[in-house]
Amino acid sequence: MKSRWIPGNDIRLLENGEAFFPRAFACIANAKREVILETFILFEDKVGLQLHEALIAAARRGVQVDVTIDGFGSPDLSNHFIATLKEAGVRMHVFDPGKRVFGQRLNLLRRMHRKIVVVDGEVAFVGGINYSADHLADFGPEAKQDYSVEIHGPLVAEIHRFTHAALAQGQRYQKQRDWWRWRRQLRTQPHELAHEGDADAMFVVRDNGDHTSDIERHYRIAIRSAKKRIVIANAYFFPGYRLIRELRRAARRGVDVHLILQGEPDMPIVKTAATMLYHLLLGAGVQVHEYCERPFHGKVALMDDEWATVGSSNLDPLSLALNLEANVIIRDRAFNAHLYSRLEHLMRHSCKRITSDEAGELRGWDLVRSFFAFHFTRRYPGWASWLPRHVPRLLPARHDRLDPVYENKR
Structure with a gap:
């Protein structure tokens, strides 16, 4: 993906969880076709449970929902949490969770640290806020100060294409028909969206x-x-x-x-x-x-x-x-x-x-x-550059054990 300036965007700063969570959850609640979400951390606290509820509701009304979590950042989701998402039709993907060694996770390097949401290919969120209660002020002295942006306009199509490509690349271990399903989705994504504002913007990874x-x-x-x-x-x-x-x-x-x-x-x-x-x-x-x-x-x-x-x-x-x-x-x-x-x-x-x-x-x-x-x-x-440069695969989260399954492609 080559980064380029794209004109005509409306971009709004969202400061802390108090601004970010209501906007992201409202867009998911109003989704008609698709929700794609990537995050480093998803905790099973009051924020994670609110997201859980919003994703299940979206999937049950026929919205295609794909959620990618990092296996190191989100290692302890319960069987019930994952199972209820999957039963509703949410497709849960895990980025290289890795094995525990003597109860400890040692795969600290090359994490999926992105925080992205794209809803219906029409609105996107990009920033640093994870789905955890420590991004809210009522968490106390350890509450984090952080930022995200809400994006409307042509840049959303670029982010939408990227998230689909990331899913397609990560899931090539699946059956051939699933790979072709992703190829069809990539071809049918919108190429342009109407101008919504005056901001030139660029999506950089x-x-x-x-x-x-x-x-x-x-x-x-x-x-x-x-x-x-x-x-x-x-x-x-x-x-x-x-x-x-x-x-x-x-x-x-x-x-x-x-x-x-x-x-x-x-x-x-x-x-x-x-x-x-x-x-x-x-x-x-x-x-x-x-x-x-x-x-x-x-x-x-x-x-x-x-x-x-x-x-x-x-x-x-x-x-x-x-x-x-x-x-x-x-x-x-x-x-x-x-x-x-x-x-x-x-x-x-x-x-x-x-x-x-x-x-x-x-x-x-x-x-x-x-x-x-x-x-x-x-x-x-x-x-x-001398460290292992593996290309981890995305695998479905399993609800029959606390640790998601894993596999590395070297």
């Missing part, structure tokens, strides 16, 4: 085949072109050396560069990794803000007054070199301004600005650690 660095490349192009401001809000920040270099160069040529990173991370190692790069960034004039209200899970950015992106891709080795990811890139002044107002609000009211004095002087072990971190950013994309 990262995979382990032809698009290994597309999302990072678009980030670097936008950073290199920025003249006024850059705001990157990213949960897991440990990018490659080339992206760090572009941020430093942008700050040195006078661009106002802001990073919003985790101050209260869900995993402490996340903050440790990011802080190893603080001196490198602060010394060039990059402004670092730690979000301290709750765990930050967003993957959004904007450059100048038009360019913005929302998606599933973090700026760390897993997302940039291993996982399957999907982002939407948007050229639209109104969307950019709205996203900027929300991120500026975070910086003003929920973040702590990190200064060079607070970062402290690098000495002893901190100096050694920073040295190795810097050189790791220069080398890890190359190292990643």
Whole structure:
């Protein structure tokens, strides 16, 4: 799939589960023909059960429903949860769940990390929000701050084609007649949708085949072109050396560069990794803000007054070199301004600005650690290419055991 700018879209920012879940569930409730959903995490909590109910209702009224979950991210769905979906006609697919070794899951690499919904080929959602209650504020101090977008317009057809192709590619182990069924569906998908708004947009993915660095490349192009401001809000920040270099160069040529990173991370190692790069960034004039209200899970950015992106891709080795990811890139002044107002609000009211004095002087072990971190950013994309590059198959979820079945194609 070659990424390209597609005009005429209406794209709406959805902040946190309070905005995302009602819109996604309402569209599923109104689906007439088809629902395709991909997610890294689906938990059997109040959000997962609400989705479960919406999917079953859609399938029972004749809507074709395909749900793909990641076997590592969603390992513990109950027999009842899966069985009732399948009995209603929902087709549940599992991405490479892998085996447990002494009760532990060891297949940490190359996950299906995308979060996509397409309903009737007419509306799509892309972002970073999983189906779990920790994306709602009433979850408490550990509730995540995150974003998604709702898309209407011609870009939806591009996303629709991609989701069908992903299902077709992943299910080639099935009987030949099933493969031809997917081929027919690909041919009958709509090629164009009416213009719904003024936004030019692009759907960009990262995979382990032809698009290994597309999302990072678009980030670097936008950073290199920025003249006024850059705001990157990213949960897991440990990018490659080339992206760090572009941020430093942008700050040195006078661009106002802001990073919003985790101050209260869900995993402490996340903050440790990011802080190893603080001196490198602060010394060039990059402004670092730690979000301290709750765990930050967003993957959004904007450059100048038009360019913005929302998606599933973090700026760390897993997302940039291993996982399957999907982002939407948007050229639209109104969307950019709205996203900027929300991120500026975070910086003003929920973040702590990190200064060079607070970062402290690098000495002893901190100096050694920073040295190795810097050189790791220069080398890890190359190292990643040496890791196993299997192409996992999608298999139906089984309801006669807690772990879905699995199979790898090497």
